[in-house]
Amino acid sequence: MIPEVNIPEPQPADRAPDPVGVPRRRLREYLALYFGGWRCERMIFALILGLLLIALMGFIRPQDATGLDPDYFWYLKINWRAQADLVLTGDSRAYLGASPQAMRNVLAGRRILNFGFDNCGYSPEYLKAAERVLDPASPHRAIVLGITPHALTPQASQLNQFNIMRDQLAEYSATKLRVKLVLSRFFHRFCDPFPPERVLGMMGIGTVTHHRCEYFADGWMGSVLDPPRPRDALDNVPSRYDNNRISPRIVQDLLDAAARWSKAGIKVYAFRLPTNAEMVALEDKWAPFDERAFQARFEAVGGRWLAVDQNAYATYDGSHLYRDAALRLSRDLGLALAAREAGERGPAARKP
Numbered sequence: 001m002i003p004e005v006n007i008p009e010p011q012p013a014d015r016a017p018d019p020v021g022v023p024r025r026r027l028r029e030y031l032a033l034y035f036g037g038w039r040c041e042r043m044i045f046a047l048i049l050g051l052l053l054i055a056l057m058g059f060i061r062p063q064d065a066t067g068l069d070p071d072y073f074w075y076l077k078i079n080w081r082a083q084a085d086l087v088l089t090g091d092s093r094a095y096l097g098a099s100p101q102a103m104r105n106v107l108a109g110r111r112i113l114n115f116g117f118d119n120c121g122y123s124p125e126y127l128k129a130a131e132r133v134l135d136p137a138s139p140h141r142a143i144v145l146g147i148t149p150h151a152l153t154p155q156a157s158q159l160n161q162f163n164i165m166r167d168q169l170a171e172y173s174a175t176k177l178r179v180k181l182v183l184s185r186f187f188h189r190f191c192d193p194f195p196p197e198r199v200l201g202m203m204g205i206g207t208v209t210h211h212r213c214e215y216f217a218d219g220w221m222g223s224v225l226d227p228p229r230p231r232d233a234l235d236n237v238p239s240r241y242d243n244n245r246i247s248p249r250i251v252q253d254l255l256d257a258a259a260r261w262s263k264a265g266i267k268v269y270a271f272r273l274p275t276n277a278e279m280v281a282l283e284d285k286w287a288p289f290d291e292r293a294f295q296a297r298f299e300a301v302g303g304r305w306l307a308v309d310q311n312a313y314a315t316y317d318g319s320h321l322y323r324d325a326a327l328r329l330s331r332d333l334g335l336a337l338a339a340r341e342a343g344e345r346g347p348a349a350r351k352p
Helices: 020-034 042-061 072-080 090-097 102-103 124-133 152-160 159-171 174-190 195-202 232-239 248-264 277-286 293-299 323-345
Strands: 065-067 086-090 112-114 140-148 212-214 221-226 267-272
Touching: 020 277, 072 159, 072 212, 086 124, 090 140, 090 221, 090 323, 124 152, 124 159, 124 248, 140 248, 140 323, 174 267, 232 277, 248 267, 248 293, 267 293, 267 323
Parallel strands: 065 212, 086 112, 086 140, 140 267
Antiparallel strands: 212 221
16 A cells, blocks of 8 residues: 655745746836826837837837027127128018028128028117127128018017017027027927827828028028918018008117218118019008118118019019028128129229
8 A cells, every 4th residue: 555645835935036027017006006006018119109109109209300400590690790791681581581591692701691580680789789799800701681561560570580589598508509509309208199180180180380490600591481371471461561550660770770870981772672563562552661762861871772673583472582582592692792882892893
């Protein structure tokens, strides 16, 4: 008879430790305690999947702005001091329409900066800031005024990007601004809502409008609207000048500044920023603006008026120039300045 042998069941302490099971069990207990017994694996999977989708949408998000970071672009402008031989001024038609680099290709050796701002008017504060951009030691000091009727209105002198950026960015040091730019770029790319029309456009459904901009360190922003909306600005002209007509005080302040600069040896040029014939007619009517009268008064205080063909350069919204058109205007503007300077030096200076 074979004796009966009792083999004891292994106790938990006798079992080999599970290096993965213990942390997993503890994680389950923790999640059950703090999240009401949810299934932790599903929740973790959903969290990881959500983060991956956010990252994917961030990387495929269309980036319409290139070149310098926009905030840094405006920070540079606000802080320019004694850096230029020639300063371009004006509103959005100026900073979108005049490329200093294209002008430098004609005016070799000149330090040219575009000091234009969106919706900017010719207030005394803006005129003083533009003058500070000039290098007082330069033998070629010049200021070019880009004239639009709206830049001579009270609204443009008060509510404009120059005032906003001056107040917002004055408190930032370069280091603090760089930190802000990194954080804002991250949140814009990965956390901003993805426009539904962009998603539909990527799927081939509907039409998506892209405003592609490239920011340059010399103050110019090349811009293209695709597809164009040629009547956007034209349809807004009557409302833009409603209770916002050209101010005689602002015009006089601008002429006084031009006279003062001329007496100080600074050459002062002005031209009407080109748009198209319909916009010119609408602004002359609603502003109203008498270009010939303004030109006569400007030249009487020592200014130099440059004639620019208002129909030679294409706009994408009835007001602002396409990037290629802006480059052509800039070259033509440089040639006009060079010809004017050569004419003032006399025939001998024009000989090869």
